[in-house]
Structure formats: C-alpha cells, structure tokens
Amino acid sequence: MLIVQKYGGTSVGSVERIKAVAKRIAKTASDRSVIVVVSAMGKTTDALVKLANEISPDPCRREMDMLLSTGEQVTIALMSMALQELGVPAISLTGAQVGIVTEAEHSRARILHIQTERIEEHLQLGEVIVVAGFQGISQTRHQEITTLGRGGSDTSAVALAAALQAERCEIYTDVPGILTTDPRIVPEAQLMSKISCDEMLELASLGAKVLHPRAVEIARNYGMPLVVLSSWSDAPGTRIVSAIPKRPALQDLELTKSVDAIEYDTNQAGISMLRVPDRPGVAAKLFSGIAVQNIDVDLIIQSIHESDTNDIAFTVRKDCWKQAAAVADAILPALGKNSDPSLGEPEVQTEERTIAKVSLVGAGMIGRPRVATKMFETLAAVGVNIVMISTSEVKVSCVIDTEDCEKAVNSLCQTFAVDVADISSSFAAPEPEEVLSPVRGVALDLKQARLAVRQVPDRSGMAAKIFGLLAQQNISIDMIIQSQRCHSVDGVLTRDIAFTVSQAEGETAYQTLADAALEFGWGKVVLENAIAKVSVVGSGMISHPGVAAQMFEALAASQINILMIATSEIKISCVVEEENGVKALQVIHKAFGLSGNEVFKVPA
C-alpha cells in the first residue's frame, strides 16, 4: 500500500516544522510505503524571485528555473536527514533523479511521464523517498531543469501518485482543507468535507491558490483520491471527489485530451439591455426581477462600459423568453435617462433571436488557451459567427444562430474527435446525493488585468484571430465579452472585445494585440491593471434561479460598481475596481450564508 504526501512551504518553513513533519511521516511509514513531496521552505521561492529581479526585471526563463529549483532541494535534504534521525530509512531525490520528465517549456512545463524504476527500487528497500516538488527534467538532448509553474508541487505529488497507482494523495498545508474562501481574507470561512473536481478546478483557476489547478486535473483524469488537510492536526480535511475517471495512459500524462465531449442546447433565447447606466445596482435590479419570476438564467455578460453606459446580455430557456423580456422592459423606466443624451437611452432588444449554445466539455481549458482558440477557428472555418462566448476550466461555450448549430456541432466533433450530447431538454442537473448550497466557494483574484480591443469588425473569424495570437504565446484568457452594441466605422459594423488575463501576461498580450490592431485596422487596445475578479462557484447553481441576482445585490448593497460580468455553467465572475476587491469577496461570502462561527487563523 502506497501513499503520496505533499507538504507545502509553511509546513516545512523552519527546522522545527521539518522535524514535526518528519514525525508524522514516520508514523505513516510504520505500516506502508510513503513518497513525500516537499516545497521550498517558507517564502524561499519568493525570496529567490526577488533576488533575480534585483539583477534583471525580466530574467531568462531557463536561468529562473535553475534558480527556483534550488529551493526545494534544500528541503528534501533536510527532511531526509530528519527522517534518518528518527531511525526511518529515507533518501532525497530531485525531480530529475526520480524521473519526472517534462516538456522543454521553462517556468510552466507540463509533465510528460514519470520513469518509475528508480523510485520502485527504493520502495523495495523500504525507504521513504523525499522528492523535490515543482521541478522536472526535459527530454531534450541537454536534459534541462524545468519547473511546473508557481504552486506546482501539488502537481508533482498527484502526478507521482497517478504514475505509481498510489492508494491516495494527501496534500498537507497551513489550512484545515478547502474552505468556502481564503481564510486570510474571511476568517469565518468554513471547511468543506468534500468538493467535486469540477468545482475545485473552477475555484483554483479563479484564484483559490490552495491547490494548483493542474493537480486537480490529474486527479480527475486518473481517478486519484485526493485530500487536502492540515499539517498541524489530525482532522480529516477535504476530499476532492471525481466523477467517472478517464484513466488515460500514463504516457503524455499532462497532455491528455482536455475535451471530453461537445454539447449543444437549442432551447435558448437571448435578451440584451443596451445603454444602461453604469452605476451600482442595475444588474441587481434586473436579475432579482427575473429571479422573483423563478426564471433560470443561463449565460450573463456585461460588457465594458462606453462612456458611462453598459450593455447586459443574457440567455434563458425559450419558454421563459417573454416573461424575462417583460421584466427587462418593466425596469427600463426606473433606470432614468442617461446623463449624456448623445449616448441614447436605455433599451431592451426585443427581437426574438433564435440562438443555440455549443460547448466543449472537459477540464483544464483555461490552462490550455489553444483549446478555446481551436474552437473559434473551427467555427470560423465553417463561417459561423459567434454571438456570445463563455469560458471556464471545465467548459467553453459559444452562443450562435440556431441555423448554424448543426454544422458547428459536426465540425467541432471532428476537430476534437469526440462525441456529441444534446442537452436541450435536460432542464435540471441530476439530483445531488445531499442538499448542498448552490454556491460552494468564493474566490478573489487581484492579479488579473483587463484588455479591450475596440472596433473589431463584426464577422466570423475575429475571435479566432485575436485569441489565436494570444494562444501562440500560451496566454490564458477568461471572461471574453463582445459588446452587444455595434458601431459603424467606415461602413463596417464593429464591436468591442474585452477579456481578462493574468497581470504577469498583460503587457505581452497588449503588445501582441496592439501590433495586430495596427495591421488589421482595429481600434485602440486598452490595458487596465487596477481590477479585481471575484467569482462564486457551485454545481448547484445550474438548477437554482437567483444565484446571480444574490451576488449582484450583495455588491449593490455595498455600493460596489460591477465593471464586467461573465458566467459559465457553475461559476459567475464579476470584475470590480481593484480597491473594492476584498470588500466584494467579503460581502458576497456573507450574502450566501457561507460564514460560520468558527474562526480560522492561518499560521504565519
């Protein structure tokens, strides 16, 4: 029986803590085989990054990997010594020595496979193997040291567990498990005893850095039991539960297909509200009106504002369209007139548009920007214009005209070599085994930036072009929003396209698009760093009207203006001003009743 245990930076932050962890490992090792994966001590990796930046603002990625991989090597040696001191036979091994073979992509390498022979030899000898997390070795002639990306030790641990078919993988950290949100911001956050892989993937990619999203993805694909628990107690922690695992081959471990199926839904109708005032409370009023009617809203987008007005667009089931449009019409008078009359007045677009939603279903799609791009390119190749886009780790959807649905689905099935599922008549999600809150967790990401490209021609192929350019540089994107309003520029109808990227990649993305805008005659490209993205996640929201309304109402009650809205099936994200981020997280967490009486204090 084999267990893989991973201990994070805080858990091994001092010699005392390393000794305490060694005692825990010794206990487990008394009756089974153990592989231990460790992070660098405390904030070592941050300190190394700081050192590098004192020499160069933008150091070469190869040298960064050389530097950062040293952090974990200190811990493995010390941990192995601590175990030996307790009389436990142990050996420390670097990523290269255990045979963690990765792509040759520095600073974000994916694991290709793990050569398990050496590990198995040491396991046979009854030794505890202490492995340096976060690092691997490339397969190229020169065998370069690579790292998996910040937080990547979680991924090393789950990948080892999958490759060795361990009984389970335990991630020990400085909190008791997965909480409803980050306890450093909301100390009343509550522990969850379990969470689904899909929910965890969304939370992790939306800023809950307690787990590396790629670790969750591997656990999901290989059906590896994963638990997150505290290094300081014996409490059971949180189980991350996967549905039916795919159990792919162990070759190309992290390169497995991220799309499992294509879904389509023709039972959709869209409504747009144009030129609504840009002030707190408008989205809240609209969606609470709709929630009162018990109408389930599917996708919602609110585009970047032009002067001081916004557009809000959403989709509902066809049979609810009239009712929803009536709610939108009814709130128009209360919105008042726009301060600048030249902008025109708020308006509900009432022409009934027959739309369909086609989606890629899978895992790891934000982390692999080429997947969404391939979808846009496939649709462009058959001349399908995209009306709305919704992105997430587990689903990428495009709203298109119903008449395009069949050819869209056929070409997507071909591109991704998967089957299709018609979900038009599935009104509700399957009953969960137990009644859980529709919102399980709330996440905040303060490290995002917003990019907007103005005046992009409104024709098929534009999303493919823009996101293709970014995917070439492996830049992940989220919250893609095309404005509902069209502008005529020299007789060509144009729309604005906005989306979010990580701040670290903002400048590169900006440069790429600014060059393209010049070349293709698009309008201005605008980069805004002072934003925060706050998101709610939960599988239960699918069949639970009113979740969006509740989130928007909480923000409105605190006078927080929403700059952008984007939703996917099990998540709703809002962009707000950076200075409102923490407050936004706190009020939303409270509004969903997620706070408990227990207060968590994270060890320093």
Ligand code: ADP
């Ligand atoms: P480690 O060094 O053990 O890998 P990390 O710092 O990477 O630890 O992750 C643990 C931290 O994640 C916690 O200290 C907490 O501040 C943060 N965190 C963010 N969101 C959550 C959440 N939903 N549940 C638990 N912890 C969270």
Ligand code: ASP
């Ligand atoms: N030490 C690395 C980091 O700080 C990897 C990890 O801890 O997971 O990002």
Ligand code: MG
């Ligand atoms: Mg971590």
